[in-house]
Amino acid sequence: MLMEFRASIEQYGKIVHFSKGQRIYQAGEEVKNVYYIMEGLVKLADDAKDGQTVTIALLYPGNLFGFLERFNGEIEYSRYSVALTNTKLVAIPIEVLLQQSGNSIIEQSLVLTLIKQLSEAHELIFVHSKMTVEERLRWLLKKLAKDVNGVLTVDIPLTHEEISFMLGCSRQKITMYLNKWKKEGRIQYERGNIQLLHIDQPV
Template identity: 45%
Template sequence: MINIRTEDIIKKGKPVFVKKGEMIYQIGEQIHTFYYIQKGFVKIAMDSFDGRTTTISLIGPSEFFGYLDSLKGQIEYTKYAAALTDSILYAFPLELLEDEMIRGTMILDSIVQELTKAEQLNIALSTMTVPERLRWLLLKLAKKKEGRMVIEMPLTHEEMANYLGCSRQKISNFMSKWQKAGGLLNKDGILVIVDEEKLLQ
């Protein structure tokens, strides 16, 4: 649910419709805009010199993105953003960040949220095994819906691997194992966590 403060900010933005897989901004592109997600999911990522993709953040409805590089003094994006689904965004001119009301509400809340997500990911990558990381990600993404834990963000096994720092094959192996064990259900591309305990096997 959008709170009143966010609604006030959204009125200053321009709606943008992006298709699944479409780039929202690219590395090296000059920063003129930041965004809010009304509907859909977006990933923030970068590619290494050897061609491997590292997903930095997974972002969903009611979240802002595209402003962190500017706050660090950059004039160009150092990562790229791509839509994971057909999405509805609101685009805002970067100058809007000079507004004290916006800096004091949206920016502070959003930065705290991003720092928390980054810290959790760092802990997962440094202390957990691959199956533990995958279980952590699935539980983090799951939302309770009609009494069931549902994951609506449509991540491929490759995208999960890019986020969790492991191979796609390992992700596929554990996902298959957990589905056979009855811990996971894939219903029309939407994952449902049926039994958390079976994700420990």
């Protein structure tokens, strides 16, 4: 169904590119487009009252985002989105998507996207409220890792500051734990490439 949906989506929108760190849309901006991720990693986030960035969801290729507010009857985005890596998206005008609401492939994909985003949001709430910073970092690295020649590897070029924004902690703590794990042989870490060797082994 994914291939059918991707082919269907591409005919209604246009390809757009965002550089790493670039905002895709701002909170308070009018909802004009829905976005489908073809390549890259996107963060949905909000700013708490204390000024701390709160990550709502991490989105990957195959995810659709930017439509929830409009489906709730709102005309402006309530959160902002940022490209965490160089990102390739399909931008679909929201009105075009609404006109295709009878398309079974699109409807099924929207429902699956809603379920996935709600699950991600609940997981992030649990992570931020129940886990220590060290546990949060371990969880995030495992979530971002892919199997490369039998080794779980994070090859997304995220800075320590970007990781700290996602996990709601200081950049110094991220640096401290990564250096500690590298010294202990739990990870290999060079230029944004992190190999998870023994990240779950007891201290």
